Amino acid sequence: MCALEARPRSPRAGFTTLLLIALVPTPRGCEARSPDVSDSTWCQAVPAEAEACRAPGRREMRFPNLLSERRESQVSARALRWGPLLRSSCHPDVRLFLCSVLAPQCLDRFVQPCRSLCEVVRDACTVSSSCRAVPEFGAWPSEIKCEVFPRGPEGCISETVNSRNRRKDVIHNCHYCRARQASSIGALMQTFCGHDIVLPVRLIRLTPAVPRVIIAETHNTSMRPAISAWVRQHAPCAARLARPYPGARFVILGRLIKEGHLDVQSVYAWEAEDKVVALGLALWPWHKRSC
Incomplete structure (x- = not known):
């Protein structure tokens, strides 16, 4: 038993005990700690x-x-x-x-x-x-x-x-519920260069009665699981972007994080008459080498 654990039975005994504590060497198990x-x-x-x-x-x-x-x-x-x-x-x-x-x-x-x-x-x-x-x-x-x-x-x-x-x-991961508009091909390519993923997708609202049931289509087969997971996880945001069939086209910019999750950082609208986005996507495979 450590000397510090002794309990005096009377005031006088307590005085004696305190003297013993001062005189008896401290046992190994009672060494001071940090x-x-x-x-x-x-x-x-x-x-x-x-x-x-x-x-x-x-x-x-x-x-x-x-x-x-x-x-x-x-x-x-x-x-x-x-x-x-x-x-x-x-x-x-x-x-x-x-x-x-x-x-x-x-x-x-x-x-x-x-x-x-x-x-x-x-x-x-x-x-x-x-x-x-x-x-x-x-x-x-x-x-x-x-x-x-x-x-x-x-x-x-x-x-x-x-x-x-x-x-x-x-x-700010979920705050891109409003698609951006491409102003010029130069600015668009500069923005593309700042992201690992440049992914054209089509977001289709399955039915007006259930606006959060969204289908994501992309020609990049390796990215389909990641974009589908993002749509499921961020349905409120995806629902604002999507439209009824045939849907709406977008270019999603972001990066892949651990376990194949897609971190979406920006979304560009890709309207049928939008030649800037179409040209940017056509040039991207070559342009990204110089980023």
Whole structure:
């Protein structure tokens, strides 16, 4: 038993005990620890329900977590509630951030997420969920307050490089519900050069009675799964663009992100009489080599 655990039976005994504590060498098991990790914290296996927070070399978490949860059952219950958000693709760093709060890595000190990481994940996921026909998850967890985290960037978990480069793209991902008009061939080609994907599509509203049932047609067979998934996920936006049969033609600009998801960043209308867009698409296979 550590000397610090002795309990005096009387005031006088207490005086004697305090003297003994000062004179007896501290046992090996009671050595002082890092000031960040007190005697009231400990490491334990990440619960099975928080499997998303496990990784090679990261099988344990430190209790209590950043939500002051001290029991495995509390972490498990919250992991189930956050499950749809943990599995979502609303932001590349959504899992990194949530796991740093829910199941902090078992290090010799607590490492909090930076405030900027919290804010960019919160903003992107809130926008992404509100733009989808069927939201990936419910409301953003009310218990997460970004202002409580350190500003950083030193001493806290910050955004990844790819995440930082894509910050504006992710936040504004669903906001292209109004198609742009091509002003000139030069401006159009310059815009094309800024995107990985330049994809002509036709969006057809299947029936006026069900305006969100949209069919996407494209001659690029390799892109059909990605554009179909985008239409399903962003049906409110696609419904505004689509028209009844034979539909409306557009040029979708964006990039492919992880797991084949299409990140649409801009949409150009392609009317039958629009010679600028037609010429731009004809020239694009050659012009993109010089971008």
